[in-house]
Amino acid sequence: MARAFLFVLDSFGIGGAADAERYGDTGSNTFGHIARACAEGRADREGLRKGPLFVPNMLSLGLGHAAKTATGFSIDSGGEAHLASAFHGAAQEISSGKDTPSGHWEIAALPVRFDWGYFPDTVPAFPAELTEAIIREGEVPGILGNRHAPGTEIIERFGEEHIRTGKPICYTSVDSVLQIAAHEVHFGLERLYEFCKVVRRLVDPLNIGRVIARPFIGETAASFERTHNRRDYSVPPPEPTLLDRLTARGSRVIAVGKIGDIFAHRGISEVRKAAGNMAMFDKALGAMADAGDGDLVFANFVDFDTEFGHRRDVAGYAAALEAFDRRLPEALARLRQGDLLILTADHGNDPTWHGTDHTRERIPVIGTGPGFGGDIGLRTTFADIGETVAEHLGLARGRHGTSFYESIGGHA
Numbered sequence: 001m002a003r004a005f006l007f008v009l010d011s012f013g014i015g016g017a018a019d020a021e022r023y024g025d026t027g028s029n030t031f032g033h034i035a036r037a038c039a040e041g042r043a044d045r046e047g048l049r050k051g052p053l054f055v056p057n058m059l060s061l062g063l064g065h066a067a068k069t070a071t072g073f074s075i076d077s078g079g080e081a082h083l084a085s086a087f088h089g090a091a092q093e094i095s096s097g098k099d100t101p102s103g104h105w106e107i108a109a110l111p112v113r114f115d116w117g118y119f120p121d122t123v124p125a126f127p128a129e130l131t132e133a134i135i136r137e138g139e140v141p142g143i144l145g146n147r148h149a150p151g152t153e154i155i156e157r158f159g160e161e162h163i164r165t166g167k168p169i170c171y172t173s174v175d176s177v178l179q180i181a182a183h184e185v186h187f188g189l190e191r192l193y194e195f196c197k198v199v200r201r202l203v204d205p206l207n208i209g210r211v212i213a214r215p216f217i218g219e220t221a222a223s224f225e226r227t228h229n230r231r232d233y234s235v236p237p238p239e240p241t242l243l244d245r246l247t248a249r250g251s252r253v254i255a256v257g258k259i260g261d262i263f264a265h266r267g268i269s270e271v272r273k274a275a276g277n278m279a280m281f282d283k284a285l286g287a288m289a290d291a292g293d294g295d296l297v298f299a300n301f302v303d304f305d306t307e308f309g310h311r312r313d314v315a316g317y318a319a320a321l322e323a324f325d326r327r328l329p330e331a332l333a334r335l336r337q338g339d340l341l342i343l344t345a346d347h348g349n350d351p352t353w354h355g356t357d358h359t360r361e362r363i364p365v366i367g368t369g370p371g372f373g374g375d376i377g378l379r380t381t382f383a384d385i386g387e388t389v390a391e392h393l394g395l396a397r398g399r400h401g402t403s404f405y406e407s408i409g410g411h412a
C-alpha cells in the first residue's frame with residue numbers, strides 16, 4: 001500500500017491530442033516547442049538560462065519516451081539514461097474542457113462529461129442581467145473590463161480607473177471562468193474574496209467552472225503586480241473523486257498549492273500553500289515526509305501555467321522546468337519502499353502558440369513505483385492515473401479509468 005504522490009506540472013502538455021483540431025490547437029506542443037526553441041538558441045535570456053533544455057531527471061524517468069508516445073515523434077532532448085524502476089506514458093483527455101478543473105478532476109478519476117458554460121468573446125462578454133445582479137448584490141458602483149483578456153493586460157488597462165472608481169475588473173477567457181481583479185488595499189483583499197463568493201452564487205445557474213479572485217498591488221499602470229493571494233472558487237465535482245474515496249476511508253489527502261481550491265475543498269484533509277514553484281516544492285517535500293501509509297500528497301505547480309504559459313514566455317518556462325528538474329532528486333530521495341510517485345500535467349499551454357490561452361494536448365505520465373515499469377503506453381483517459389493511485393492505496397475500483405496495474409496484468 002505505502003503512499004502516493006501526485007505532482008501536477010500545471011500546463012506541461014506534450015502535444016499530440018487527437019481532438020486538438022476542435023480547439024484550433026493542432027500541432028501545439030508545450031514540451032516539444034520549448035525543447036526546440038532551446039535547442040535552436042531561441043530561449044536564451046541573460047542571467048536566466050541558455051542553450052538546450054536541461055531536464056536530465058525527468059528524462060531519466062522517461063519524459064522523452066512519453067513525448068514519443070504522445071505524438072509519434074522523438075524530441076531531441078539531449079539523450080536520456082532510463083531509470084530501471086521508472087514508468088512512462090502519455091494520456092489523452094476525455095473531458096471536453098482544456099481547463100484546470102477538468103484536467104485535475106479527470107486525473108482524480110472523474111472525467112467531466114457535461115459541458116461547462118462559457119462567455120462569448122464579445123464586449124460586453126457577460127449577459128446584462130448577470131452584470132446588473134453582480135453590481136446590485138455585490139454592492140459595487142459598476143464593473144470594468146467585461147471581456148476576454150489576459151489578466152496582466154487588463155489590470156494595466158483598467159487598474160487606475162478601478163482605484164479611482166472602486167469598480168472591480170471582471171474578465172474571462174476561453175475557459176469557463178469569471179475572473180475578478182481588484183486592488184488588495186484600495187478595494188481590500190477580504191472584500192474581494194467576499195465579492196467573489198457573491199459572484200460564485202450568481203454564475204452557478206450558468207454552469208461556470210470557476211470564479212477567480214485576482215488581487216493586485218501597485219499604484220500606476222506601469223507598476224501593477226498580481227500577488228499570490230489568488231483564490232479560485234470552483235463548483236464542487238458532481239461525483240466522488242479519488243480524494244473523496246480516500247478521505248472517506250480515513251486516509252489523509254494533503255493538498256499542496258491550489259489543489260484544495262480546484263476540488264472546492266472536497267476530499268481534502270489539509271492544505272499547504274506557498275508562493276512560487278520552489279517554495280511549493282519545499283511544501284511538497286514536507287508533505288512527503290509527513291504522509292503515512294495509505295495517504296496521498298497531491299501537489300500543483302502553477303507557475304508553469306500562470307507565469308510562463310499564459311505569458312507566452314518560452315525562456316521563462318524553460319528555466320522553470322530546469323529549476324523543477326534540479327529539485328526532483330530531493331523528492332526521489334524521500335520515497336520509501338513501495339511508494340508511488342507520478343509526475344503529470346492537466347492540459348497544455350504552449351508558450352510558442354498564438355493567443356494566450358491553454359492548448360489542447362496530451363499529458364506526460366512519468367514516475368516510479370512498485371508493480372509495473374517501463375512503457376505504460378498511451379492512456380485513453382487521465383482517469384487511469386487516479387485509478388492507479390486508487391489501486392495502489394488499496395481502494396475498490398472506481399467507475400472511470402483503468403489502473404496501469406490492471407492493464408499490464410499486475411497488481412498493486
Ligand SMILES: O=P(O)(O)O[C@H]1O[C@H](CO)[C@@H](O)[C@H]1O
Pocket residue numbers: 100149150151152172173174175177179212214306310
Ligand atoms: O490571463 P490570466 O488572468 O492569468 O488568466 C488565465 O488564468 C485563468 C485560470 O487558469 C485562465 O482562464 C486564463 O485566462
Ligand SMILES: [Mn+2]
Pocket residue numbers: 010011099100305346347
Ligand atoms: Mn492548469
Ligand SMILES: [Mn+2]
Pocket residue numbers: 100305306310358
Ligand atoms: Mn491557466
